[in-house]
Amino acid sequence: MNRTLFYCLMFVFILASGLLAACAQATPTPAPTVAPTAxxxPTVAPTxxxxxAPTAxxxxAKRDLRREKLAANDGWAAQxxxxxxxxxxxxxxxYTVKNRKELIAALNDGKYPPPSTTPSNTAKIxxxxxxxxxxxxxxxxxxxxxxYARDGYTIQAYNAAFDPATWGRKAVSGTLETARVTSQKxxxxxxxxxxxxxxxxxxxxxxxxxxxxWFDVRGTATAPxxxxxxxxxxxxxxxxCFPQWDPTDGAEGNWNSLYDAISLRYVDHVWIxxxxxxxxxxxxxxxxTYFGRHFEQHDGTLDITNAADxxxxxxxxxxxxxxxxxxxxxxxxxxxxxxxxxxxxxLHHNFFDNTGQRTPRVRFGQVHVYNNYYxxxxxxxxxxxxxxxxxSQIYAENNYFKTDDKVVLAKIIGNYKGTAIYxxxxxVNDKDVDLLAAHxxxxxxxxxAKVDWKPTLVVKVDPIESxxxxxxxxxxxxxx
Ligand code: CA
Ligand code: CA
Numbered sequence: 237m238n239r240t241l242f243y244c245l246m247f248v249f250i251l252a253s254g255l256l257a258a259c260a261q262a263t264p265t266p267a268p269t270v271a272p273t274a275x276x277x278p279t280v281a282p283t284x285x286x287x288x289a290p291t292a293x294x295x296x297a298k299r300d301l302r303r304e305k306l307a308a309n310d311g312w313a314a315q316x317x318x319x320x321x322x323x324x325x326x327x328x329x330x331y332t333v334k335n336r337k338e339l340i341a342a343l344n345d346g347k348y349p350p351p352s353t354t355p356s357n358t359a360k361i362x363x364x365x366x367x368x369x370x371x372x373x374x375x376x377x378x379x380x381x382x383x384y385a386r387d388g389y390t391i392q393a394y395n396a397a398f399d400p401a402t403w404g405r406k407a408v409s410g411t412l413e414t415a416r417v418t419s420q421k422x423x424x425x426x427x428x429x430x431x432x433x434x435x436x437x438x439x440x441x442x443x444x445x446x447x448x449x450w451f452d453v454r455g456t457a458t459a460p461x462x463x464x465x466x467x468x469x470x471x472x473x474x475x476x477c478f479p480q481w482d483p484t485d486g487a488e489g490n491w492n493s494l495y496d497a498i499s500l501r502y503v504d505h506v507w508i509x510x511x512x513x514x515x516x517x518x519x520x521x522x523x524x525t526y527f528g529r530h531f532e533q534h535d536g537t538l539d540i541t542n543a544a545d546x547x548x549x550x551x552x553x554x555x556x557x558x559x560x561x562x563x564x565x566x567x568x569x570x571x572x573x574x575x576x577x578x579x580x581x582x583l584h585h586n587f588f589d590n591t592g593q594r595t596p597r598v599r600f601g602q603v604h605v606y607n608n609y610y611x612x613x614x615x616x617x618x619x620x621x622x623x624x625x626x627x628s629q630i631y632a633e634n635n636y637f638k639t640d641d642k643v644v645l646a647k648i649i650g651n652y653k654g655t656a657i658y659x660x661x662x663x664v665n666d667k668d669v670d671l672l673a674a675h676x677x678x679x680x681x682x683x684x685a686k687v688d689w690k691p692t693l694v695v696k697v698d699p700i701e702s703x704x705x706x707x708x709x710x711x712x713x714x715x716x
Pocket of ligand 2: 536
């Protein structure tokens with residue numbers, strides 16, 4: 237053996253020993269998820285394992301929303317037995333619906349027209365497949381506002397009759413107001429969709445849409461509804477063809493409409509999750525002005541009133557709407573009596589994008605508002621975000637506001653005869669701010685910084701740093 241060969245062999249030996257030592261050190265911590273590259277033969281091309289192979293490393297599993305229940309401790313709707321919607325449905329109560337008629341039948345034990353205005357409380361799961369328009373006839377032919385007009389109603393005739401210059405400032409009445417009410421009822425019969433107890437309604441995939449519909453979720457004071465899940469649906473353009481002119485509403489009068497996208501009344505244990513609510517074709521910015529006032533064709537988006545209770549509203553997008561979420565409808569009277577001790581709502585990880593007001597506006601309820609993202613940019617109609625109403629108990633944590641310089645800090649909290657709000661961890665445009673201190677500094681009537689409850693039904697409050705990215709990527713319908 238010559239000297240050169242000897243050194244060469246020594247070199248190879250040392251190199252190999254070093255490699256072996258390195259491998260031995262590396263082996264205790266193999267990457268657990270990278271299965272295919274662990275193939276022992278380096279000559280085998282490290283292809284990706286076929287999808288049929290049961291041993292393939294699992295990627296992110298698609299979620300299956302069908303029978304999902306609200307997670308334990310996920311907000312007020314998790315109280316007691318929690319919220320399972322139609323998870324217990326038998327096979328004959330699982331429906332996939334593609335139009336208004338099929339949707340209404342599914343809510344009424346498969347019957348159309350429904351035998352009564354009381355929907356079925358039998359456990360049921362309803363998948364929304366594609367776009368369902370509520371403004372259609374029984375053959376799914378679109379109906380326009382003109383199709384609903386009755387007894388000579390036109391907006392021109394209505395406005396001619398009630399022009400303040402001639403009619404004055406008294407409440408409207410007479411032939412044209414009666415015609416408006418009759419016309420409104422004709423639309424109401426098509427767009428109002430009643431939902432019963434023990435129901436899950438969930439959009440298939442990411443593109444399920446309900447256009448022009450009003451989900452009227454309403455029990456009675458003595459027989460409230462219970463246990464309802466509404467998820468993964470885009471609610472678009474819920475609108476009233478026949479707004480009423482009310483000359484006595486405010487100093488200049490107002491146009492008022494019926495129909496929220498969802499109304500919750502006399503119902504408990506409701507989970508509203510991963511939906512988008514938006515006005516598009518009927519956006520306020522496109523509406524005319526009559527008598528100097530905006531022709532408002534919308535009411536609320538998600539109104540929670542009349543002793544509704546134990547509601548979790550999570551991961552929704554609320555876009556381009558003025559009055560968004562009213563919690564409690566009146567300071568006094570019968571509803572106020574029933575509301576006291578109820579209206580308990582949790583709002584988390586929702587994206588309020590250019591909403592005008594009421595996000596939420598609260599009377600009476602203990603309302604937990606955390607990890608929501610509010611974007612208020614170029615919105616001339618912005619009023620306020622958190623309405624502190626009579627006997628309300630808002631507990632707000634780690635909410636993020638992104639605003640332009642037209643939004644005054646002191647106006648983000650609005651006082652509507654309230655006395656208290658807890659608000660911590662709020663950030664506005666990268667700065668930690670005390671919204672209540674800003675409000676109190678600008679107003680004679682002060683609001684106390686302490687409420688008499690502390691939320692216990694919480695999965696996790698995220699740090700403020702992650703709120704924008706988490707909510708922007710996670711809110712609204714998910715692809716499944
Ligand atoms: Ca109204
Ligand atoms: Ca309403």
